Amino acid sequence: MDHRKQRVKYLICDFFSSILAWILFYFSHIHQLNLIDVFYFTPAASSELITELIAFPVLWIFLYFLWGFYREVFRRSRIKEIGASFTVTLTGSLIIFVYLVYTDVITGASTGFINSFIALFYIHFSVSYLPRLFITSHTISSIRKGKIGFNTIIIGSDKKAVDVYREIKNQPRSTGNKFIGFVNINGKNSYPLEKFLTRLGGLDQLTEIISKYRVEEVIIAIEPSENGKIEKIISRIDHPKLLVKAIPGMQDILTGRVRINTIMATPLLQISHDLMTPWQQSIKQIIDILFSVIALILLLPVSIIISIWIKLSSPGPVIYSHERIGKNGKPFRIYKFRTMIDNAEQNGPELSSSSDNRVTRPGRFLRKTRLDEIPNFINVLKGDMSLVGPRPERRYFIDKIVSNAPHYNHLLKIKPGITSWGQVKYGYAENVEQMLQRLRYDILYLENMSVFVDFQILILTVLIILKRKGV
Numbered sequence: 001m002d003h004r005k006q007r008v009k010y011l012i013c014d015f016f017s018s019i020l021a022w023i024l025f026y027f028s029h030i031h032q033l034n035l036i037d038v039f040y041f042t043p044a045a046s047s048e049l050i051t052e053l054i055a056f057p058v059l060w061i062f063l064y065f066l067w068g069f070y071r072e073v074f075r076r077s078r079i080k081e082i083g084a085s086f087t088v089t090l091t092g093s094l095i096i097f098v099y100l101v102y103t104d105v106i107t108g109a110s111t112g113f114i115n116s117f118i119a120l121f122y123i124h125f126s127v128s129y130l131p132r133l134f135i136t137s138h139t140i141s142s143i144r145k146g147k148i149g150f151n152t153i154i155i156g157s158d159k160k161a162v163d164v165y166r167e168i169k170n171q172p173r174s175t176g177n178k179f180i181g182f183v184n185i186n187g188k189n190s191y192p193l194e195k196f197l198t199r200l201g202g203l204d205q206l207t208e209i210i211s212k213y214r215v216e217e218v219i220i221a222i223e224p225s226e227n228g229k230i231e232k233i234i235s236r237i238d239h240p241k242l243l244v245k246a247i248p249g250m251q252d253i254l255t256g257r258v259r260i261n262t263i264m265a266t267p268l269l270q271i272s273h274d275l276m277t278p279w280q281q282s283i284k285q286i287i288d289i290l291f292s293v294i295a296l297i298l299l300l301p302v303s304i305i306i307s308i309w310i311k312l313s314s315p316g317p318v319i320y321s322h323e324r325i326g327k328n329g330k331p332f333r334i335y336k337f338r339t340m341i342d343n344a345e346q347n348g349p350e351l352s353s354s355s356d357n358r359v360t361r362p363g364r365f366l367r368k369t370r371l372d373e374i375p376n377f378i379n380v381l382k383g384d385m386s387l388v389g390p391r392p393e394r395r396y397f398i399d400k401i402v403s404n405a406p407h408y409n410h411l412l413k414i415k416p417g418i419t420s421w422g423q424v425k426y427g428y429a430e431n432v433e434q435m436l437q438r439l440r441y442d443i444l445y446l447e448n449m450s451v452f453v454d455f456q457i458l459i460l461t462v463l464i465i466l467k468r469k470g471v
Contacts, residue, residue, distance in 0.1 A: 006073040006139070013131045014064055018057035021127040026052070029119050056096060060128070063088050068278020074148065075176075075243070076136050085129045093121040149178030150243070151214050153200065155233055156221035157184040157191035160247055164221040165196055180213045185226045185233075203229060206236045220246040276449050283451050288387050292377040299374055306337055306371060309362045316342030319375055324392035327415045332384040334392060335375035339363025367428075370465050376418045388454040389417025390442040393435075400432050401439065411442055414449070419461040421445040421453075 026049060064070065067088050097117050142148040154161050161182060168175055181198035183206055184191055191199060200209045209215070218237050222229070237244055276284065296303075307318045320338040323331050344358040359367070366372035379385040385392065390411040393401070401408045422441035426434070445453065 003073055007070050009135055010070060014061055015057045017128040017131050018060040019053050021124040022056050025120050025123045029116055060092055063092050066279045066282040071278055074139060078136055081136060089121055089125040143176040144173040146174040150176050150216040152177040152179050152217040153215050154182040154219045154221055157182055157193045158223050160223055161193045161221040164219060164247060183209060185222055185229050217243045280451050288380050291387055292380040296377050303374055310338055313362050314341055314360050325395055325398055326384050326392060329412050335378050337366055337372040339366050339372050373418055386415040386417045388419055388457050389415050390420050391423055392416035401435055405436055405439055408439060410446060419457060421457055424457055424460040424464060
């Protein structure tokens with residue numbers, strides 16, 4: 001399936017329907033012209049209309065983006081979509097109406113204001129929602145007819161797995177599951193599910209199987225005796241692009257929020273990877289970009305002074321770069337001002353401490369004020385990091401942490417950050433034990449992610465910088 005093509009369909013639909021909606025409102029309620037009057041439209045009014053026909057569709061698409069309309073373009077619910085469309089239309093109509101009143105485009109009695117606002121809302125909602133409803137309905141119909149399918153594997157191989165497979169396949173309408181095969185949990189000579197599906201491999205090959213067959217949906221259907229493997233399963237399928245479902249009765253074992261996926265079809269629990277609502281995710285991303293651009297510009301003089309100080313104090317590069325592990329376990333290069341002597345880790349990875357003689361004189365100041373992390377804003381603009389999130393670690397230390405606390409892998413669900421809850425509450429870690437203590441706060445952040453929490457952490461970080469308590 002071509003997700004990009006489907007996304008473009010919605011974008012084109014939203015753009016042109018926004019233009020049409022504004023034209024209808026403009027001529028019916030602002031200028032209230034008849035067909036003959038349109039031909040005698042003034043140049044000034046024409047210029048105003050053209051500007052609005054460019055600006056307002058951009059505003060609408062921005063709002064749709066914030067609400068996550070372009071995130072999942074195939075698995076959409078018409079009931080949820082109408083609710084989201086109502087909310088976005090109400091928000092956008094309020095913004096545009098305030099602009100119209102502020103610029104004196106709309107004037108009159110209070111009843112006139114109300115009627116104009118209702119007209120703006122009704123026209124845009126009707127014109128924009130109906131085409132989107134057509135695309136969504138056509139997609140749902142194609143899924144139900146089996147024309148669109150999602151590559152699906154079953155994790156499990158015994159009775160429960162067979163029952164789930166047969167129940168899904170016997171549905172009168174297709175659920176969109178295109179079964180590729182199954183993954184067994186325990187090694188046996190034969191598996192009941194082999195009568196229906198191909199065995200793709202064992203649990204140890206799960207990551208490779210998902211990548212090789214471009215799996216989009218995973219159904220966990222294991223026996224009670226196999227529940228001990230659930231943590232290993234979750235750690236290997238914990239990816240935001242995977243839709244993960246499980247048979248009922250496992251909600252006390254699975255991590256993450258769960259909800260019943262459907263009423264009419266096979267009852268399965270759906271594990272949600274969304275730690276924040278779509279609009280909050282969008283706001284967080286926008287704040288990351290804007291804040292980073294502003295910070296890099298404002299701190300440019302400071303960065304120049306720091307660079308000169310580092311260069312004069314000790315031999316070696318000004319910027320220190322090395323590999324860290326980011327979202328979904330993807331490695332990336334992190335950038336920081338160098339605070340240690342050159343080749344400080346020539347004997348292998350080693351955490352720093354408050355009495356570390358490898359730290360240079362400017363390095364101690366930079367660490368206390370956190371100014372060594374100014375180049376991290378470049379990582380944010382590249383998309384490797386966020387302003388707020390668990391601090392990124394090296395693979396060497398992650399392996400040590402995971403051996404003591406396997407749940408650390410859940411932190412890889414999100415982008416690492418320049419600052420974190422764990423860092424403002426605990427500070428820098430000098431050993432693995434302290435990393436484990438800081439982990440508690442990072443897990444708390446994961447479970448309570450919101451734009452509001454991010455603002456709190458940013459404020460605390462600023463206070464720490466001002467008090468020079470970075471170490």
